[in-house]
Amino acid sequence: MAQRVTLSPGDTIGILGGGQLGRMLALAAAGLGLRTHIFCPDPASPAFEVATSYTMAAYDDLVALDRFVRHCGAVTYEFENVPSETAAHLAAAAPLRPGVRALEVSQDRLLEKNFLTETGVSVAPYADIPGEQDLAGVLARFGGQGVLKTRRFGYDGKGQVMIQQAGDAAGALDRLGNAPAVLERLIPFEREVSVIVARDINGACDAYDIAENHHENHILATSTVPADVPDEIAAKARAMAVRIADALDYVGVMGVEMFLLPDGQDDRLLVNEIAPRVHNSGHWTQDACLCSQFEQHIRAVAGWPLGSCRRHLDVVMTNLIGADVDGWAGILSDPSARLHLYGKAETRPGRKMGHVNRVRPIR
């Protein structure tokens, strides 16, 4: 059965996408004696510099994809918006891990919420908004408030409009380019948390400790582990992530973002979204665990057993966004800090340039 293929040291993993996630995956693979081949259209891809080889081509260039996949024992990706034709084309030639189902579900907010609901995990109340005429009725049901989000291609707050008062609804869909959308009820959550879950080709599944996340301008600013939540909440969050991975027959690492509601609610954990890839809120694993999320993903994609998700340090991960990276020298002087830079030539506002993990012994 093709899905049971396992790689050997010296084999090559193909990675779609050449950003920092692809770069850190390539570095982890190199530590295990595996080769990587990055496929990305961007000539300035930070992952090109550390991979064994790379192809610079468009994701719909089937000739380039064929040439690429011929050298790969397995293929993975660093972003969920892999075109479905690309995914299907590659999956026909080599094990694609995670598989096409994980991509389909995570690419479309409506399918994602339907899937999560069917899987038995809770999400915020939501409704399909195919067009302007559908918005008013749903808004009325949701108390006049909600977040309108495009079904596809949203990230870091892009493709969203907040509706908080009567006037906000008019023109909201226009501002999203009249793309198919969903309305989510506004959730008065207490905290944002996330789980990094990993699953291997035989269905063995494990999750790292949950992280408490803070966003600024819709971009992740910090992840703190341990999260300041009761143990039973943490255990439930991890169990939910495992349930989702099992339902997708998932192979690899997945990020699951959740909202924690205030005490007193029946369902205190609502899943916000899933990302079928290594996740920014899992970067802390690089320095607080023996096996990072990057090595974990590479192991699963290679068909190898998972490493341990056990954590041996407390940690706060802070993203270095835009000019934050200019503080690199100060970070290097902090003995409890580990600096990670992505090798991006150009600093731009809002651009993720690196991150720092600040550790301390487990309290």
Add this chain to the structure above:
Amino acid sequence: MAQRVTLSPGDTIGILGGGQLGRMLALAAAGLGLRTHIFCPDPASPAFEVATSYTMAAYDDLVALDRFVRHCGAVTYEFENVPSETAAHLAAAAPLRPGVRALEVSQDRLLEKNFLTETGVSVAPYADIPGEQDLAGVLARFGGQGVLKTRRFGYDGKGQVMIQQAGDAAGALDRLGNAPAVLERLIPFEREVSVIVARDINGACDAYDIAENHHENHILATSTVPADVPDEIAAKARAMAVRIADALDYVGVMGVEMFLLPDGQDDRLLVNEIAPRVHNSGHWTQDACLCSQFEQHIRAVAGWPLGSCRRHLDVVMTNLIGADVDGWAGILSDPSARLHLYGKAETRPGRKMGHVNRVRPIR
């Protein structure tokens, strides 16, 4: 002053030598957003695959060296037998870290022992053996026993002859190709230990916890940390390594191998040899410390402050020599083990193919 040059993220460090040490240095540099350029004559260099760029040329190819150094903000090396002309040529064009003095001293056992003695650290009794006629007299002084070693180019037991009884001396120098040699008195040591010491461009110096080393067939088999030695011995070993680094005005990471004599001796620690580079007996730092010896060396070479040498786990490093590497799958299944493979295509007896760090909480 040229020796105070500091690099910025995005700059390039040149590395002479493309083996596993160069490879792990390149991976550490990439994590810090630095580029690397490997210089090595061997087309099968494992470091080529992970470096930003490489030059395949002989170490005495001055044209290639000039082209190489032009792109480098600083230059370092993974082996101590860099030809002195090569070192001098590069040092004239870019900061060479560690410097030429460290190379001169570590390339010649006689100079090394003279230097160590002058620095005030103890070594085993030794004598210069320029030729056959000098051997008998010294042997008589050393109780008829000793290890005859070539002054230059010895490693992993190569270039050595053991003299234990009367007949062994005859032809001993012949077997070393009549190269200039030193005789070392046989030391009835209790343990072999080593210290990985790091020093930055401003003279700040720190050492990792000492490792206890076991060799098989003259090749390092395991390093165990903590070493089973009294605290005051460990402290003295680290202080000796710092003293040596200071005396060399050293920049970078250095390995210092020592013999521990049985209790009751005045000087229980004798320095065996120094290696002006990252060292096999420091590979444990990759998983038991926040800042590995590889990152530490890269920081120093870049003119950056040192990271912390603090250890947060107990660890045993085991080298995977030759066919040992065939056990990779079993190692992956051990949750306390971290596998490191070097990407070498060909397994040969005695060849270092990888290593594994097995960790546990500090007792």
